[in-house]
Amino acid sequence: MQGPMKRVLVIGGAGMIGRKLAERLVKDGKVGGEEIGALTLHDVVPPAAPAGARFKTECVTSDLSAPGEAEKLMAGRPDLIFHLAAIVSGEAEADFEKGYRINLDGSRRLFEAVRKVGGGYQPRLVFTSSIAVFGAPFPEAIGDEFLNAPLTSYGTQKAIGELLLSDYSRRGFFDGVGIRLPTICVRPGKPNKAASGFFSNIIREPLAGHEAVLPVTEAVMHWHASPRSAVGFLTHAASLTREELGPRVNLTMPGVACTVGEQIAALRRVAGETVVARIRREPDAAIIKIASASPTRS
Amino acid sequence: MQGPMKRVLVIGGAGMIGRKLAERLVKDGKVGGEEIGALTLHDVVPPAAPAGARFKTECVTSDLSAPGEAEKLMAGRPDLIFHLAAIVSGEAEADFEKGYRINLDGSRRLFEAVRKVGGGYQPRLVFTSSIAVFGAPFPEAIGDEFLNAPLTSYGTQKAIGELLLSDYSRRGFFDGVGIRLPTICVRPGKPNKAASGFFSNIIREPLAGHEAVLPVTEAVMHWHASPRSAVGFLTHAASLTREELGPRVNLTMPGVACTVGEQIAALRRVAGETVVARIRREPDAAIIKIASASPTRS
Numbered sequence: 001m002q003g004p005m006k007r008v009l010v011i012g013g014a015g016m017i018g019r020k021l022a023e024r025l026v027k028d029g030k031v032g033g034e035e036i037g038a039l040t041l042h043d044v045v046p047p048a049a050p051a052g053a054r055f056k057t058e059c060v061t062s063d064l065s066a067p068g069e070a071e072k073l074m075a076g077r078p079d080l081i082f083h084l085a086a087i088v089s090g091e092a093e094a095d096f097e098k099g100y101r102i103n104l105d106g107s108r109r110l111f112e113a114v115r116k117v118g119g120g121y122q123p124r125l126v127f128t129s130s131i132a133v134f135g136a137p138f139p140e141a142i143g144d145e146f147l148n149a150p151l152t153s154y155g156t157q158k159a160i161g162e163l164l165l166s167d168y169s170r171r172g173f174f175d176g177v178g179i180r181l182p183t184i185c186v187r188p189g190k191p192n193k194a195a196s197g198f199f200s201n202i203i204r205e206p207l208a209g210h211e212a213v214l215p216v217t218e219a220v221m222h223w224h225a226s227p228r229s230a231v232g233f234l235t236h237a238a239s240l241t242r243e244e245l246g247p248r249v250n251l252t253m254p255g256v257a258c259t260v261g262e263q264i265a266a267l268r269r270v271a272g273e274t275v276v277a278r279i280r281r282e283p284d285a286a287i288i289k290i291a292s293a294s295p296t297r298s
Numbered sequence: 299m300q301g302p303m304k305r306v307l308v309i310g311g312a313g314m315i316g317r318k319l320a321e322r323l324v325k326d327g328k329v330g331g332e333e334i335g336a337l338t339l340h341d342v343v344p345p346a347a348p349a350g351a352r353f354k355t356e357c358v359t360s361d362l363s364a365p366g367e368a369e370k371l372m373a374g375r376p377d378l379i380f381h382l383a384a385i386v387s388g389e390a391e392a393d394f395e396k397g398y399r400i401n402l403d404g405s406r407r408l409f410e411a412v413r414k415v416g417g418g419y420q421p422r423l424v425f426t427s428s429i430a431v432f433g434a435p436f437p438e439a440i441g442d443e444f445l446n447a448p449l450t451s452y453g454t455q456k457a458i459g460e461l462l463l464s465d466y467s468r469r470g471f472f473d474g475v476g477i478r479l480p481t482i483c484v485r486p487g488k489p490n491k492a493a494s495g496f497f498s499n500i501i502r503e504p505l506a507g508h509e510a511v512l513p514v515t516e517a518v519m520h521w522h523a524s525p526r527s528a529v530g531f532l533t534h535a536a537s538l539t540r541e542e543l544g545p546r547v548n549l550t551m552p553g554v555a556c557t558v559g560e561q562i563a564a565l566r567r568v569a570g571e572t573v574v575a576r577i578r579r580e581p582d583a584a585i586i587k588i589a590s591a592s593p594t595r596s
Contacts, residue, residue, distance in 0.1 A: 096469065135545075136545075137545075145444075145445050146443075146445065147443050147444065147445040147446065148445065148446060148461070149464070149546055150461070150464075150465070151468065151545075153465050153469070156461050156462070156464070156465040159461050160458050160461055160462075163446070163448070163454050163457050163458055163461075164454070164458075166447070166448075166454070167448070167451055167454040170449065171394065171451070247433075247434075247435075247449075248447055
């Protein structure tokens, strides 16, 4: 075996992206061109390590936003940290205090724990941000220099996380990369509290024979990336050199922009009218408001 | 007397801008078209109330970043809050923890204290931000939609303050306006730890018969507003309606853009070569770095 074995920590390892990322790491056995020596999955609910790993895996359950918990995760001195843990947009909007505690204080506690290790410790830290950092009025397409003017508490918390990531990286406390994910579609599993959940629900549920609620009009446009693409963004972020990154470390990810109407037309082409008929229109003022404050394409 | 008497709180009331703002409020007796009924000046060092006020004045000294202190300031239910308190750029860069404690945690404790009053309490809150929220590479002139990508910890803390101000305002917890001040020049008094202090020092000190240190080259361009203009920005911000403000509540203030060489040429025209000769060139790598990361004109 050549070179050091990489120790990897995934925070938010029980979430949809976290689980898929862990599966990919176990399958590949390496990340950023280096062999993985150990993988720790952390979440506030018990994560499960994928079977078949050729390296040590460990699962840890704790509340990252509680004092002292982030410090414990530093005991293993991970070389690569994926920070995916967050309260989703709908929940952060509904519960102001919880959103700030998990999405802002949790991230800050992690960043502080890394900083306080000291002694030249400088892991790569991949932070999942969101296109919710952008707010209307939007240009037709969002460029790399569009301002962060979020219109939700979730977007505000992610934008603050980006600013901290950038400053801690500039100071040399860690080597951060922020990945602004577009809406992940089609999300597997059950509907969650993300306000953008319907983009997946209207495809996944009718195909499984279930009814799905469409809370917005068919004119709503948005851009999407598949779960597999999201995992690809994260592993690629882990492998970028500082020179490839450049001075601005928070990056908007690409995706496919389409309207809800175009999504439904695609479903009709693939699965027919019977499946499409399982989509029930039920306008929801709260979700319409969040959707209208969301960017349409990069 | 018509209408309610406005209760005004100035946080950072012992600082240069805070003192001048207090003098202006006492002189005018009103702000935003309404009579002032009471003025509280707060700072971590004892502020002094200007003489001659036709309303009640009070001075309070405490550490805003200490738990419970912001809540005490809400006891008087101020209708208008000016939040000017901050650690300056040079000090925030030299002392990472102090900068975040005062500039981020202090502001957040204030915002939380206002939010927790509840019961329909929604004061106007004028927050002093800074053009340090912008970072290189810059366009030739910075427009209203230029992104916040600060290159100092001070700029990061101010950008986070702006994001919180915007989200708390959107939520209706207060009615915020963020005022991005350019460098204030000529600052009166003694040199402080602001990295931008030399812009004032090279004018003020030679005129007073003292030597001044110029730590950057004459090619450095920057934009400036006088202390009187800064106070005008703040009282104007206090009087804007929500409709006049629009959806984005953090605003970049105008100023005069010139190079250090042009500043020195102006000093020569007004005061002659003997005065200019009191400027001593002494390059300072830390200040050159901050100056090169600062925007040049709006």
